[in-house]
Amino acid sequence: MAVLTKDMARYGSRKRSSMIAMGLCFSATTVGLTMLTIILGTLVVKGAGGLSLAVFTQNTPAPGNDGGLWNAIYGSLLMTTIGVCIGTPIGILAGTYLAEYGRHTRLAGIVRFINDILLSAPSIVTGLFIYTIMVKPMGHFSAIAGAIALAVIVIPIVVRTTENMLLLVPNQLREAASAMGMPRALVIRQVAYKAAWTGILTGVLLAIARVSGETAPLLFTALNNQFFSSNMNAPMANLPAVIFQFALSPYADWQKLAWAGALLITVAVLTLSILARWLGSRS
Amino acid sequence: MADVMTDRTATLERLGRDRASVLRGLGFSDKIFNTLTWLAAVSVLLVLGAVFISLIIGAYPALQAFGFSFVTTAVWNPNTDKYGAFAPIVGTLITAFIAMLIAVPIGLGIAIYLTERCPLLLRRPISIAIELLAGIPSIIYGIWGLFFFAPFMKENVYPSLILAFSHVPVLADLFAGPAYGIGTLTSSLILAVMVLPFITSVSRDVFDTVPPVLKEAAYGQGFTTWEVVKNIVIPYTRVGLLGGVMLALGRALGETMAVTFVIGNADKLSTSLLAPGTTISAKIANEFTEAVGDLYTSSLIALGLILFVITFIVLSIARYMLLRLEQKAGV
Numbered sequence: 001m002a003v004l005t006k007d008m009a010r011y012g013s014r015k016r017s018s019m020i021a022m023g024l025c026f027s028a029t030t031v032g033l034t035m036l037t038i039i040l041g042t043l044v045v046k047g048a049g050g051l052s053l054a055v056f057t058q059n060t061p062a063p064g065n066d067g068g069l070w071n072a073i074y075g076s077l078l079m080t081t082i083g084v085c086i087g088t089p090i091g092i093l094a095g096t097y098l099a100e101y102g103r104h105t106r107l108a109g110i111v112r113f114i115n116d117i118l119l120s121a122p123s124i125v126t127g128l129f130i131y132t133i134m135v136k137p138m139g140h141f142s143a144i145a146g147a148i149a150l151a152v153i154v155i156p157i158v159v160r161t162t163e164n165m166l167l168l169v170p171n172q173l174r175e176a177a178s179a180m181g182m183p184r185a186l187v188i189r190q191v192a193y194k195a196a197w198t199g200i201l202t203g204v205l206l207a208i209a210r211v212s213g214e215t216a217p218l219l220f221t222a223l224n225n226q227f228f229s230s231n232m233n234a235p236m237a238n239l240p241a242v243i244f245q246f247a248l249s250p251y252a253d254w255q256k257l258a259w260a261g262a263l264l265i266t267v268a269v270l271t272l273s274i275l276a277r278w279l280g281s282r283s
Numbered sequence: 284m285a286d287v288m289t290d291r292t293a294t295l296e297r298l299g300r301d302r303a304s305v306l307r308g309l310g311f312s313d314k315i316f317n318t319l320t321w322l323a324a325v326s327v328l329l330v331l332g333a334v335f336i337s338l339i340i341g342a343y344p345a346l347q348a349f350g351f352s353f354v355t356t357a358v359w360n361p362n363t364d365k366y367g368a369f370a371p372i373v374g375t376l377i378t379a380f381i382a383m384l385i386a387v388p389i390g391l392g393i394a395i396y397l398t399e400r401c402p403l404l405l406r407r408p409i410s411i412a413i414e415l416l417a418g419i420p421s422i423i424y425g426i427w428g429l430f431f432f433a434p435f436m437k438e439n440v441y442p443s444l445i446l447a448f449s450h451v452p453v454l455a456d457l458f459a460g461p462a463y464g465i466g467t468l469t470s471s472l473i474l475a476v477m478v479l480p481f482i483t484s485v486s487r488d489v490f491d492t493v494p495p496v497l498k499e500a501a502y503g504q505g506f507t508t509w510e511v512v513k514n515i516v517i518p519y520t521r522v523g524l525l526g527g528v529m530l531a532l533g534r535a536l537g538e539t540m541a542v543t544f545v546i547g548n549a550d551k552l553s554t555s556l557l558a559p560g561t562t563i564s565a566k567i568a569n570e571f572t573e574a575v576g577d578l579y580t581s582s583l584i585a586l587g588l589i590l591f592v593i594t595f596i597v598l599s600i601a602r603y604m605l606l607r608l609e610q611k612a613g614v
Contacts, residue, residue: 018507183310
């Protein structure tokens, strides 16, 4: 009897410590969700205050003047588009090599490893890299350098998702196509790509989401431009750089525009990543 | 009759030729496609190589001028053209370390809650919400930190921290006032929020690799949930967990914009975590476009090289550990 009560007491204390630990885990979850809510809440409140039609129609102003963010929005869209257009084909082809032609080769193993490192490498280093190979030899900052810096960031993301998605395609499909006499290239393009295209598109969307908020690689490549410019060979305004400049300025109206820009970027990025997730879960 | 025969052989021959040429064409296009994918794969390696080489070339003047003392000197003075990377290196390591100190327990806690306790219906929404934290661009954390978080901490948290530790020997130095709001601790806290989703999603994924029979056996013996987590789940997944932590550490070390906004970019080291500091990436972001003189620019590129080497090592370890786990799961 005495042994039993002692056991029960011990069991009670074990149950209590389990409850405390699980309670702490629950609080951790609450902390995470609260941070997300506070960040998004602040953004919406402060950002909505700066939003107006002028944000989309006028260019960045001098301090004290009225203005918008049109040149920056245009520059961001243009450089992101070009960066993604350069990075995506290379990424898809490299992903194809890893999943198809070279699946078990030594080269594929090394590329996979390096690609995963590039995926998380600091983006400011990418900025320095493009600065040394493009901006310095050309002698001036340019939008094309910015776009290529973004492409360097796009490649590893697309490589990773393309490989993963192609690996999900059942081998029987490939074997069936090969048995009909289709050469490898056709099997990949007509069968594997067709089966995996939603997944690959997910990767591209994720890459767009990632680079549209990137600031560090643009600071030393595209720089910034107070005026509207569509010259790829000259510095170009872009949202992240404008936010950086305006937020750290002492002018209240600039700070307000920075918040509006921050809200725009966040909405765009989160919409893209939710869209990608939805597409990914559907496939 | 003979005419028909020759006709048929001619047709067959022609068909055979057509077929051969089509096959040749297909084989040729296959070769081209194969080579294209190979080139793309190799270009990934070339990018990494080019990054290293260009940084080394860019950093060469500084490394030549200062030698190894570049890493150990804490002076950063553009006026006298003397540069040393000690302060930013230490700042980078400290901010990342404190961020991990906070993010690891919270991130693990969330993963444990999600895998062990969370109602099935809420599991996906909560996972997605936590992962959205990773989707928010770095600059957003920066502007939020500068205008919301730093003032909030300055008003509400730091004064009581300073007061609470003012008589404790070591902590009094670490939490010495005045509270500016911006500084090392604020940066670390924001970094912690930023890397949290990486820890959570990797840990959740590796927790899912624990065979259910192991957990069921433990529960069958009367283990409590916490005991199962502590004695079965965590030991089983420790390699993967360490990989996830290293991955997050790699991110924290290289994070730029958020830190640039809130660290204060001080040139000298301070013992107080509440004082402004600097990190490698913040220093580059703040000074690179304004750097005049070759040695100044080169020193900043040398900082970038050091950062790249550090993160490369950390991320390699992370990948190696996650790879080991995959191989184990594959067997």
